[in-house]
Amino acid sequence: MFKIFLIISILFLNSLANDIKTIEYKGDIDLVLGDFSKSNLDAICGFSYPEIYKIWKKNPTFTSKDIENCSELLKEYLQSLGFYRAKIDYEIKNDIATINIFRNEAIKVSSIKVEDEYKKFVNFTKDEVFISSKFSESKKNIRKYLNENGYAKADINAKAYVNLDEYKVELIYIITKNKLQYFGDINIQNSANLTQELLQKHIEFKKGDIYNSRLLDKTYENLYNFGIYKTIIVEPNFNSNSDFIPVNIKLEEGFFKENSFGFGYDTDKKFRFKAQHKNENFLGDLKQFTVGTKVNSEGYELYNNIFDPYFIKDNISLNNDISYENMDYTSYSQKKIENKLTFSKEIFTLPNSVGFLAEHSTIKSDLKEYKSGTYLLNSLFYEIKLDRRDDSLNPKDGYFLSFYIEDGSKFIGSEYDYLKTVSDLKYIKTFDNLTASFKTKIGTLDRDLPIFKHFFAGGAYSNRGYAYEKVGVKDSDDNPYGGLSMIDSSLEFEYNIYKNIGIVTFFDSTMLSLESNNFNDKFYNSFGFGARYYTPIGPFRVDFGFPKDDGGFVFHIGIGQVF
Numbered sequence: 001m002f003k004i005f006l007i008i009s010i011l012f013l014n015s016l017a018n019d020i021k022t023i024e025y026k027g028d029i030d031l032v033l034g035d036f037s038k039s040n041l042d043a044i045c046g047f048s049y050p051e052i053y054k055i056w057k058k059n060p061t062f063t064s065k066d067i068e069n070c071s072e073l074l075k076e077y078l079q080s081l082g083f084y085r086a087k088i089d090y091e092i093k094n095d096i097a098t099i100n101i102f103r104n105e106a107i108k109v110s111s112i113k114v115e116d117e118y119k120k121f122v123n124f125t126k127d128e129v130f131i132s133s134k135f136s137e138s139k140k141n142i143r144k145y146l147n148e149n150g151y152a153k154a155d156i157n158a159k160a161y162v163n164l165d166e167y168k169v170e171l172i173y174i175i176t177k178n179k180l181q182y183f184g185d186i187n188i189q190n191s192a193n194l195t196q197e198l199l200q201k202h203i204e205f206k207k208g209d210i211y212n213s214r215l216l217d218k219t220y221e222n223l224y225n226f227g228i229y230k231t232i233i234v235e236p237n238f239n240s241n242s243d244f245i246p247v248n249i250k251l252e253e254g255f256f257k258e259n260s261f262g263f264g265y266d267t268d269k270k271f272r273f274k275a276q277h278k279n280e281n282f283l284g285d286l287k288q289f290t291v292g293t294k295v296n297s298e299g300y301e302l303y304n305n306i307f308d309p310y311f312i313k314d315n316i317s318l319n320n321d322i323s324y325e326n327m328d329y330t331s332y333s334q335k336k337i338e339n340k341l342t343f344s345k346e347i348f349t350l351p352n353s354v355g356f357l358a359e360h361s362t363i364k365s366d367l368k369e370y371k372s373g374t375y376l377l378n379s380l381f382y383e384i385k386l387d388r389r390d391d392s393l394n395p396k397d398g399y400f401l402s403f404y405i406e407d408g409s410k411f412i413g414s415e416y417d418y419l420k421t422v423s424d425l426k427y428i429k430t431f432d433n434l435t436a437s438f439k440t441k442i443g444t445l446d447r448d449l450p451i452f453k454h455f456f457a458g459g460a461y462s463n464r465g466y467a468y469e470k471v472g473v474k475d476s477d478d479n480p481y482g483g484l485s486m487i488d489s490s491l492e493f494e495y496n497i498y499k500n501i502g503i504v505t506f507f508d509s510t511m512l513s514l515e516s517n518n519f520n521d522k523f524y525n526s527f528g529f530g531a532r533y534y535t536p537i538g539p540f541r542v543d544f545g546f547p548k549d550d551g552g553f554v555f556h557i558g559i560g561q562v563f
Contacts, residue, residue, distance in 0.1 A: 020062040020097045023047065023070075027101040035081060036101065044077045045070035052498060067097045074101065082106040082129040084164060106130075110168035118142050118175060130169040135160050142175065147213035151177045152238065152245060181211040184237075184244030192228055192253040193284035201314050202226075203249070211236075211245055223251065228281045230254025256280035266558030268459045268468040270297035285310060299327035317344045319355075330469040331479040332370070332451050336361040353383045357406065361452055366479045370451040376415050377453070379408040389428065393538055394561055396435055400426040419446040420453070426563050433496040437563040440489040446516050447484075454482030455512065457524075460556035462488055463508040464545030465526020467554055472512035472524070483512030485519055490562065500534040508545065524549070535559070 023042070030037040042048070047070070050057035071088045078086040078101075085104040090097060106129040114122050121141035123134050139158045146154040157174040183205050190199060202222040204215040220234045231252035236245045257279050264272040276292030288307040293300060303323040311318035319342040326335050342355035359377045363370075382405050389398035406420040426439040443455045458466035458480075474480045492506040506528055513521035530543035543556040 019095060020064070020067065020092060021059065021095040022097070023062065023067070024096065024098045025101060026098055028103040029101060036103075041074065041099075041101075045073050053501075061095075062097065064092055064097075067092065067099065071099060074099070078103065080132045082108070082131055084162070084167070105167070107162065107164075107167055107169055110170055112171045112173075114171070114173040115175065118145070118173060121145060122171070122173065124171060130160065130162075132160075135171070138173075142173070144213070146175075146177065147211075150180045150182070150210040150212065152181045152211050152213070152236070153178045179243050182244050183207055183209045183211055184240065184242065184246040186247050186249065188249045188251070190249075190251040192226075192251065192256075193281060194226075195285060198285055198310065198314075199223075199251075205247075207244075216247070219249075223249075226280075226286055228253055228256040228286070253281075264559060266460055267556045268461070268558070272296045282306075298329070299325065299333075301325040301327070311343070315345055318342070319344065329452075330456070331366050331481070333364045334361055334452055336452070351385045353381075355381055356412075357381055361450070363450055363452055365451055366477065367451060367475055367481065369481075373450075375450045375452075376413065377408050377418075377449075378412045378414040379406045379418075379420075380412070381406045389426070394534065395426075395428045395563060396430045397428055399428070400424065416447070416449060418449055418453075420444070428563055435494045435496075435502075437492045437494070438490070439563050440487065442519075443486045443488075444517050445484040448514075448516075451482065454484065455486035456480060456482040457486060457488045457510045457512055460541070460543065460558045461560075461562055463490075463510040463524060463526055464506065464528055464543050464556055465508060465547035465550075465554060466510075466524065466545070471510045473514065481514060483514055484516045485511075485513040485521070487511040487519055487523075492562065494532060502532040502534075502539075504530045504532060504543075506530070506543070506545075528553070530556075 025038055025041050028036065029041070034040070045066075047060070047062070049059055067090050071090055075086065075088050078088070083103045084107050087102040087104065088099065090099045092098075109124050109126060109128050109130050112122060112124055112126065122138045124130070124138070135158075139156060142156055142158075143154075146152070146156075155176040155178065159172050161170040161172070163169070184207060186203065186207060188196070188199060202219065204218045204222070205212065209215075216234050216236065220232060223229060223232050223234070229251050231250065231254075233248070233250040235248045235250075237248060238245060240246060258277070260274075260276050260278070262272075262274040264274075266272070273295040274292065276290065279289045281287070282289035286309050288305070290305040290307075291303070293302050301323055302325075303321065306318075306320045308318045321338070321340040321342075323338050324336070325338075327333065337360045339358045340355060342353050344351055344353040346352070357379045360374070361377075362374045364372045384403050386401040389395035389400055402424040404422040408414045408416055408418040408420075410417055420443070422441065422443040424439075424441050426437070428435065428437045430436075445453065445455075456469040456471070457463050458471035459468035463471050469480055469482070472480050472483055488510045490506060490508045492504055494502045494504040496502045507525070508527070509523050509525045511519065511521050511523045513519070515521070525548040526545050527548070528543055528545040530541060532539040532541055538560045541556070541558050541560070541562070545554045545556065547554070
């Protein structure tokens with residue numbers, strides 16, 4: 001029995017001795033960023049560690065076999081970057097493995113043979129370090145160019161001759177275009193309730209056109225944006241001996257009816273709940289029907305939307321929104337029925353919208369100067385947008401412009417004649433790990449209106465030095481009046497410190513005036529700092545805002561981009 005216990009103890013101690021807890025890289029490495037940074041070398045070897053904030057998770061341990069495999073992977077990686085004479089060794093002491101990397105001289109390109117037509121796709125020059133991924137990319141670029149210009153059956157014979165004795169690389173590209181190709185028959189299999197005419201309008205090519213792979217990609221994108229297919233196949237048939245290439249399109253309908261539920265919290269509206277049903281192909285041809293409710297700590301909203309993207313021919317859409325809300329705001333409570341009918345059309349790639357807005361509101365005002373009562377405001381509106389951001393959910397580069405004008409008139413049953421305008425500007429630019437963002441909203445009303453039509457500012461998505469809607473003049477009970485003229489601006493700098501984590505500093509400035517078309521009133525300024533953690537549904541935000549003219553600070557949390 002003692003011998004068995006001794007053997008088990010020795011095996012257990014040996015297993016502990018083989019556990020490697022720390023891996024160090026030495027030699028020709030990068031300290032923080034670069035191809036030879038620790039994080040990149042770990043990724044090459046398949047070593048992963050828990051994210052910083054996951055303090056409850058333990059770091060992994062490794063074996064000597066893991067280190068041996070890592071050294072082989074690093075050797076292949078170095079060769080792919082041109083370091084064919086690189087040396088890698090390692091040593092293991094106690095629970096620490098040290099991997100030594102010596103790059104030595106990189107192999108270089110000695111000659112390039114390629115026709116003039118394709119030189120722009122070969123990103124090498126003589127005496128440049130040979131990187132295998134760049135060579136593969138050059139072949140892909142040539143193939144893409146030929147496919148987009150009708151030569152889908154071209155032959156590409158590209159070789160990289162590596163001479164280790166003379167330590168040089170010769171690149172030779174031999175391209176034979178063969179015959180020009182054309183689109184042939186288009187065969188469509190479609191299981192969804194869409195007319196053939198509608199599908200044809202979103203296919204970017206027709207029989208007899210010169211073959212262009214870019215048009216296949218655009219067709220796939222068009223069909224994907226329908227949002228109702230679980231399978232989309234746009235496949236050219238190159239097996240044909242003809243110069244006309246048939247294209248098979250297979251479309252299999254997926255689930256286009258969706259029930260969704262969501263919970264959330266932010267410092268503006270506190271706890272939030274949302275329930276929604278959406279039909280993405282209501283009565284066919286991509287008409288949409290949506291019904292749902294939103295609930296927060298201040299009240300609730302019921303809403304319904306009907307959207308027809310092809311209401312008139314194929315370029316004018318119809319959007320009808322009906323909603324009812326029962327909500328408490330900072331200076332009033334409101335029960336409102338709203339109907340917004342919108343017709344939209346793209347003109348020179350810019351979305352243009354016109355429509356009719358009806359608002360029937362019963363107001364209980366907390367301000368003595370503004371009466372409680374029931375109001376009916378009817379208006380016609382127009383809106384134009386220019387969106388050149390790289391991502392609407394989490395933009396890192398680009399800009400957004402919009403202009404909205406709303407004309408209320410007694411001629412169409414409104415209790416008041418009025419004119420409202422709102423202009424929006426957002427600009428985002430990223431420099432490596434630093435993102436600079438700026439936004440401003442300018443709004444004006446040409447006359448005083450019931451309190452629910454005023455502009456308000458302050459909160460997690462506005463001036464962060466103030467609580468929700470608390471910017472501007474207030475009465476003795478701290479109820480804000482809002483304004484008839486507004487400039488609400490923010491400037492923010494975000495630095496990405498680690499993967500999905502960023503820190504920010506910001507300056508917010510807001511002008512609210514109780515006079516129409518007055519943009520020279522008092523500005524309420526604030527500054528602050530915060531943090532961001534990026535999720536698939538947008539960044540989780542924490543901000544601390546400090547008003548310049550008041551003491552203390554305001555804390556904000558929420559999900560979604562300020563810009």
